[in-house]
Amino acid sequence: MAETAQSTEAPEHPARPLPPYVPRLAFAGGLVLTGLILIMTVGVNRPDGAEPPPPAPQPQPALAVPDQKPQPGVATPRAGLAAPPDRPTVSDAAELETWANRVAAKTRLPVADLSAYGRAEMWLRRQKPGCHLSWATLAGISHVEAAQGRPGPITLEPDVWAKHSARATSDGKQPDPKDRDDAAFATARYLCAAGDDVATPEGWWKSMRTFDSAVPYVQEVFSAADAYADASVAP
Helix, strand or coil: CCCCCCCCCCCCCHHHHHHHHHHHHHHHHHHHHHHHHHHHHCCCCCCCCCCCCCCCCCCCCCCCCCCCCCCCCCCCCCCCCCCCCCCCCCCCCCHHHHHHHHHHHHHCCHHHHHHHHHHHHHHHHCCCCCCCHHHHHHHHHHHHHCCCCCCCCCCCCCHHHHHHHCCCCCCCCCCCCHHHHHHHHHHHHHCCCCCCCCCCCHHHHHHHHHHCCCCCCCCCCHHHHHHHHHHHHHC
């Protein structure tokens, strides 16, 4: 039997093992890549097929109020869309809410505020039918009060409040000067207290100058009331 020949080739070196941190780096890189893919594809291939929620609607800008500066006693602001008829024996809350939503869409005033102004108009239509006070005048007063840094319910002097305040919702509670409904109702009662017809230029200016004697203040109320009234009846 022949003798096996010795190989003259150099023996191969065994493979060098990878450093222990290399597999960990590869695993971490895979996780990062997977996360990036998920971030880029989320919302594109939703399992339930749902669309992403729409962005929240942006609030509408306030209605522009032209600065008219009418002369005292020459004109009266327009009345605007009349509040619903007052029905003493049944609830008229649904009609008032419908009216307030309709006017709010046109004037960009809060629905709750318009409900307070409209309720005051409804009450005064029965209590002082010759006054003909429009909700737009109350909205104009509130606009000027807010512009002068007094946001919220119309503020009356304590002696005026004591004399003319009444609960607007007839729930048996005491009138609250911080309640927008009570404040609007008390203001309406004050404006109509002298018995003047505020649908006439003379009556409106006399009533408003009892509320505030400063002509520039009343002119600003006139401009705002007229703008809201005009917008409320626009097509």
